[in-house]
Amino acid sequence: MGNSRSQSGPRFCSQFLPEEQAEIDGLFDALSSEKQRPDTSPRSFSLKALKSHLGEALPPEMVxxxxxxxxxxxxxGKAKGPSESVSREQFTMFLSHLLKGSSEEKSLVIMKMISATEGPVKAREVQKFTEDLVGSVVHVLNYRQELRGWTQKRGPGPPPGVQVLAAQLFSEMELRGNEELPGPQQLDRDCDRAVIEDWVFRAPHVATFLSVVVHRGFLLPRLSLDLAPLVPERHVDQERVFESILDVPSVIYVNAHLPREQRHRWHLLFSSELHGHSFAQLCGRITHQGPCVLLLEDRDGHVFGGFASCSWEVKPQFQGDDRCFLFSTSPRMAVYTSTGYNDHYMYLNHGQQTIPNGLAQRNRSILAVDPEAQALLEIIGRPRHSQGLQDAPEDE
Structure with a gap:
């Protein structure tokens, strides 16, 4: 059960500091003081008590x-198997493993949250757990009004970004054996404790999201949780309400791949909705502003972009370094880092008649190989000034 080193004698040894343990004990006392079923021990609490305490802070399925x-x-020293209610020791062990434990201890808790039965769980059960987890993070941050300037898009059902981010997290899991099985049948494969532990190590957002659910669901001020690296503060120099094309799961995903010093606050530099479709206006607003994120949406609803690691400059030379990357957030989330093939990371130029304008790479403009980049110019109604001025590819 968990990490044997976390036990001392016949009792579980909490990993909380004294002041943190006092807060955990106070929370348990509040839960166990809720009106119980007649057969519930006064030193424990029921599902009904937990639901009553949390209210609407978390979705029912996560509670x-x-x-x-x-x-x-x-x-x-106790009988094995699920108990009728939650004891103080179980409550402390659960939170200690989840918030302070190793990957092994976290994997134990996750296995129990996925299925109360002993033994492996199915991959499809892990997939559903992941969707519930991501949805609960978005839900609780919205409920606690801690989205830091971002708006959660309205609509029936979970936001599309929840399923997309959940799919990305689930893809980090290594399912062992029977690799020749077709996609749908992969979800019927067994995931044992070792697979879950490896997943927790590979996808640190799983543990982070569980911490957010507990911290913000139960409101534990003594157990500090800094949300800034998770959800950056959004600052817009406009009185007009402006809804980003990024939903909250997409913001969390992109932000996690930025250098740490850029994760705390995002400042809007340019939006075609607010500032028009002038390429010169774009260049004027984004140059000499430091590192930035470029975000595009095409007519099919695909959302993609890139991170520029240094200030943009309008000039006919490549810029940036290997910290630059490309990404997509819809219809799937992915990050594409530098291959190291060359140093052609960033390029910004316009107003030239003999030098490529816009975005380009060696020998061929990105417009020639990327239909999404071509679609971007068509969307904003801009002509391709560099068309006809590019060097012919070597095979021509």
């Missing part, structure tokens, strides 16, 4: 997962 994870933890 049930938390409760099942708590009551399914086996305690030293």
């Amino acid at each position: 049930t997962r938390l409760y099942d994870g708590m009551r399914s933890l086996d305690l030293p």
